Every structure is written in structure tokens, then in C-alpha cells.
Amino acid sequence: MKVKTYRGRSVQEVLQQVKLELGEDAVILNTHNYQDGGRNVCEVVVAVEPEIGEGQDVAENTGDTGGQQWSSFQQQLLQFKDQLFSLIRPQIDMERLSPRQRQLVKYLEKEGVDPEVLVKLWDKLKDRPQVSGIGELSRIVSLKPWDSDKWQEKCHALVGPHGVGKTSTLLRMAMKFKQENPGKKICLLNADAHQGKGRLFLKHYAELSDLEYWEVAGPQDWSWFSEKSRDYDKVFIDVPGLGGNKDLSTWWSENGVDVLSDVCIHLVMSPLYSNIQLDAFVKKFFSVKRASVIWTKLDEACNFGLLINTSFFTGLPISLITYGAGLKNSMSAARDKKIWKLIFKHRLPD
Numbered sequence: 001m002k003v004k005t006y007r008g009r010s011v012q013e014v015l016q017q018v019k020l021e022l023g024e025d026a027v028i029l030n031t032h033n034y035q036d037g038g039r040n041v042c043e044v045v046v047a048v049e050p051e052i053g054e055g056q057d058v059a060e061n062t063g064d065t066g067g068q069q070w071s072s073f074q075q076q077l078l079q080f081k082d083q084l085f086s087l088i089r090p091q092i093d094m095e096r097l098s099p100r101q102r103q104l105v106k107y108l109e110k111e112g113v114d115p116e117v118l119v120k121l122w123d124k125l126k127d128r129p130q131v132s133g134i135g136e137l138s139r140i141v142s143l144k145p146w147d148s149d150k151w152q153e154k155c156h157a158l159v160g161p162h163g164v165g166k167t168s169t170l171l172r173m174a175m176k177f178k179q180e181n182p183g184k185k186i187c188l189l190n191a192d193a194h195q196g197k198g199r200l201f202l203k204h205y206a207e208l209s210d211l212e213y214w215e216v217a218g219p220q221d222w223s224w225f226s227e228k229s230r231d232y233d234k235v236f237i238d239v240p241g242l243g244g245n246k247d248l249s250t251w252w253s254e255n256g257v258d259v260l261s262d263v264c265i266h267l268v269m270s271p272l273y274s275n276i277q278l279d280a281f282v283k284k285f286f287s288v289k290r291a292s293v294i295w296t297k298l299d300e301a302c303n304f305g306l307l308i309n310t311s312f313f314t315g316l317p318i319s320l321i322t323y324g325a326g327l328k329n330s331m332s333a334a335r336d337k338k339i340w341k342l343i344f345k346h347r348l349p350d
């Protein structure tokens with residue numbers, strides 16, 4: 001799978017170049033106009049499906065991710081998926097796909113994409129050789145990049161299992177927001193204050209970054225904070241990992257968090273989890289206020305089919321990706337070019 005960038009003086013000029021080189025199969029992922037030395041530049045990012053024989057083992061060739069080998073568990077999972085898929089397979093006549101479409105479906109199967117997603121994709125592509133596989137896939141994987149103008153809600157709560165990277169991501173988001181909106185008042189709200197280490201970490205960086213910091217525990221605190229929140233333009237909320245049988249809706253109602261208005265929830269996940277585990281987390285952290293998925297620890301993962309599966313089964317857009325333990329240069333807003341490079345080339349953002 002290729003992701004290529006073309007530049008020219010106008011959209012028309014660049015599109016003509018794209019069409020000449022790549023024909024009808026090129027899928028436009030993004031266009032961007034800017035000035036360079038007083039000249040207008042139009043940049044177009046396109047995705048192209050690979051030639052036959054090319055790219056089938058892209059993932060193995062690039063060596064760009066942290067995970068270098070399949071773990072035996074992943075192999076078992078893939079075997080299980082193979083068996084499942086082989087039951088459904090008789091219904092899927094791969095001959096009804098064009099060679100490129102077929103190759104795309106096979107690549108995704110190797111990448112751990114769920115058979116149900118593959119069947120859906122096949123259904124959209126069958127007997128329609130002119131239809132682009134990536135184009136159809138981009139209808140499944142929706143994106144809502146973490147840019148301040150796209151996310152108008154005041155309060156952003158990060159939820160997810162213990163250790164997935166909630167606190168670090170929350171800090172990165174708050175710091176990015178502050179950098180882009182220097183005049184705005186930002187608050188870090190720690191609802192996970194019983195965790196000594198995370199608490200110190202958050203408090204320390206709040207002080208360093210000149211962000212206001214509060215802790216809440218129980219309905220009285222939440223009720224107080226719902227008034228206090230009027231002082232802020234943005235509030236970033238660190239929610240505890242919720243061990244055992246606790247789920248998010250129980251925690252939310254027990255703590256009376258509903259008093260807080262204008263809240264959206266971001267589900268923080270990592271491709272290091274298995275499909276089964278991820279399914280359990282998606283249920284555990286269910287909420288009608290859920291608005292996006294944030295993917296963390298991409299630098300430690302060796303395949304990314306889970307991103308597609310989660311988009312398919314939850315319908316949630318991806319807003320952010322993180323790929324490093326440090327707070328700097330380890331987070332990107334989820335844009336198509338980056339997501340496709342990740343899935344098809346196993347390449348992390350530069």
C-alpha cells in the first residue's frame with residue numbers, strides 16, 4: 001500500500017498529475033494549500049493500492065515498529081481467526097474481487113482484521129473492480145483529529161484500563177491545547193487521586209506548565225467542581241482505570257459525574273491488547289458520551305488491525321495516536337495519511 005504526496009501550483013494541476021501517474025485507483029486522502037516564498041503550493045496526499053506481488057509483506061520489510069516478531073499468543077489468535085474465517089469463507093468468493101482488491105483483503109486478514117469486517121468489505125467491493133478498497137475502508141475507519149477547533153466540548157474525560165497511558169496522554173493534550181491557545185484557562189481534574197504516583201506526576205506537570213489542578217473524589221466534589229468549571233475554557237479529566245468488575249457507567253453514577261455539563265469521553269486503547277480483551281474494555285468503558293478512541297503505545301505494537309476492528313464495532317472516530325513514553329514528540333492528531341501509513345506500512349509518524 002502506498003501513500004504519496006504530490007505538490008503543484010493548483011489543485012487542478014496536481015490532480016492531473018495524480019491521475020496521469022496513478023489512474024483512477026488513487027484515493028485522495030488530504031489536500032492542503034499553503035504559501036512557500038510567496039508562491040501558492042497545493043499539496044495532495046493520495047493512497048494507492050499496490051501492484052500485484054508488491055507490498056504483500058510490507059509490514060515485515062519496513063521494520064519500523066517496536067514489536068519485531070509475532071508473539072505465540074498472537075499466532076494462536078490468528079489461527080483462531082483463520083478457523084473462524086474459514087467457516088465464513090465459502091460465502092466469500094475472492095474471484096469476485098479484482099486482483100488489487102483481493103490483495104487488500106488478504107493483507108488486512110494478515111493484519112488481524114476481524115472476519116466480520118472483511119466480509120463487509122468484500123460485500124462492498126464484489127463485482128465492482130473500479131471501486132477502491134481504501135476508499136471503502138476509509139468509510140469504516142472514521143477520524144476526528146484532535147484539533148482544538150474540531151473539539152468544542154469544554155470537558156474531556158480520558159477513560160481506559162490501568163496503565164494504558166491515560167495520564168500521559170491527558171497531559172500531552174492539555175499542553176498542546178495550551179500551546180495553541182495561550183490565553184485560555186485550562187484545568188487538569190484528577191479523579192484518580194488515590195494513585196500516589198499518577199497524582200504526583202499530574203500535579204508536578206500542572207505546576208510546571210502553569211495549568212490549574214484540582215482533585216475530586218465523590219459526589220460532593222463533583223457537584224462543587226461543576227460550578228468551578230465555569231472558570232475554565234477547557235477541563236481535562238483523568239478517570240481511574242476501574243479494576244475488577246467495576247464499569248464506567250456505575251462509576252459515573254456513583255460519583256455523580258452527571259452534574260458536569262458539556263463533557264465528552266475519549267476511550268484510551270492500545271493495539272497491544274488482544275481482540276477479545278479489547279472487546280471486554282469497549283463494553284466496560286461504555287458511555288453515551290463516548291466521542292472518540294485514542295490509540296496509545298503504537299511504538300510497541302506489531303500489527304494494527306485492531307484499529308480497524310474497533311472503528312467498525314464502536315463507530316467511534318479516532319482522535320489521537322501516541323507512540324512514545326516521553327511527553328514530547330510522541331503524539332499526533334489522527335489524520336488519514338498517518339493512519340494509513342501505520343496500518344499498511346507499519347510506519348509511525350515522523
Ligand SMILES: Nc1nc2c(ncn2[C@@H]2O[C@H](COP(=O)(O)OP(=O)(O)OP(=O)(O)O)[C@@H](O)[C@H]2O)c(=O)[nH]1
Pocket residue numbers: 161162163164165166167168169192195198240241296297298299300322323324325326330
Ligand atoms: N511506549 C510507550 N509508552 C507509553 C505511551 N504512553 C504512555 N506510556 C507509558 O506507559 C506508562 C503508563 O502511562 P500512564 O499515563 O501512567 O498510564 P495510565 O493509564 O494513566 O495508568 P494508571 O493511572 O496506572 O491507570 C508510563 O510509563 C508511560 O510513560 C506510548 O505511547 N508509548
Ligand SMILES: [Mg+2]
Pocket residue numbers: 166167168192198238
Ligand atoms: Mg494515570
